[in-house]
Amino acid sequence: MKYSLSEENYLKAIYHLEKIAATGVATNAIAEQMETKPSSVTDMVKKLSEKKLVNYIKYQGVTLTEKGKKTALTIIRKHRLWEVFLVDKLKFHWDQVHEIAEQLEHIHSEELITRLDKFLGEPDFDPHGDPIPDKDGNIKRTEKKLLSDLNKNQGGVCVGVKESSPEFLQYLDKKKITIGTKIKVLGKEFFDGSMVILVGKDQSFISKKTAENLYVQTN
């Protein structure tokens, strides 16, 4: 029931990779994500397999079992709730909280999370717009598109970021874009995918890369 810091981090990494990988998650992919070596991954994956947290067949990558997925989701839940705490209560900026939440997510206490959740008003999303799983691991799925998929004259509200590195978040601040900001596509350049958008009342220019990392809810 209680796993080590390392085991928890592996589960989380595999969970995130599983969402994008069609097939089993590759050893190399995990190694890259965790900034460790493939041989270390193999070792850990064997251990997780013995604990019935992942399905593992040599040379064929891993997938999470139900138990593994559930465990990963409780860690993600903790991570995101702590991020809400840091931003809403301690007034951290949204680009400063991930690192600290990486530590806080490993605190073991169900009671703590139950109370923290209530204290925060049972939020559905974290400061980056990512959904917070409930205690049973259910995630409230919402309609959202990448800004890059909108066409000229379409608009919506920014509801999340795909990338959430401090660098990107700070850039968004400079552009006056944050969760809840209204955005409308005024023009889209075919050549490089760059856009001219309306942010609130002001016009702004953004690159394709930026547009591909912003989620919006269309209206």
Next chain:
Amino acid sequence: MKYSLSEENYLKAIYHLEKIAATGVATNAIAEQMETKPSSVTDMVKKLSEKKLVNYIKYQGVTLTEKGKKTALTIIRKHRLWEVFLVDKLKFHWDQVHEIAEQLEHIHSEELITRLDKFLGEPDFDPHGDPIPDKDGNIKRTEKKLLSDLNKNQGGVCVGVKESSPEFLQYLDKKKITIGTKIKVLGKEFFDGSMVILVGKDQSFISKKTAENLYVQTN
């Protein structure tokens, strides 16, 4: 600057033992406190010594260096601030917070503690009446006596507990005694040190052992 969970726990243990031990803190004492073996203590103490956190001479026990003491105090600061958070904000009961704070005290982030401190209103004492060191490790010392040292007709306010096991704290609840409770000694039995005391408006009987674990501020 950043120490392992184990190193931090050793420093904390040595700090607490140093306050009661006249001479250097004994290997055995540390082992008992940490629920580990003396041989493990010797190993760790050597490492702490190399890092200039303790003064260590073979067979003569250890003392904290200034650096070691400062480090221990920041961990204690974190522990107690988190306890305040858990009780004041998350409405935990005072007998439920120590275990969780034992984990939270190892989260590394100065900014986090600075903000948490401010969020909590820069408290001077934790939920058990223990003083919270400031960022430089200074502790606000206060006048306080053990209830067992009071004589008949003397009274005061409960400002802390010496023991803070859940069992004792729950017993105090049953006796309607908590931090801030007014207590007056109505009678003291010479034979066994037991007392009849006035708690608020009600009379109560307590053993010597209980009286020896309650701090009061006399008026």
Next chain:
DNA sequence: ATTAAATTTTAGATAAGACTAAAATATTGT
């Protein structure tokens, strides 16, 4: 002052988690 007992340290072993180098397997290109 010796001896007995308690404390502390050393030596050697173990487990978790990580690494390097080499071997095994899978995938790709021609």
Next chain:
DNA sequence: ACAATATTTTAGTCTTATCTAAAATTTAAT
């Protein structure tokens, strides 16, 4: 099909933090 390349696993080593058993040292008792 088969060689070249990429991926994955194995074998062996390292570090941190433990432990047990044995040796060294200190403390207490006669």
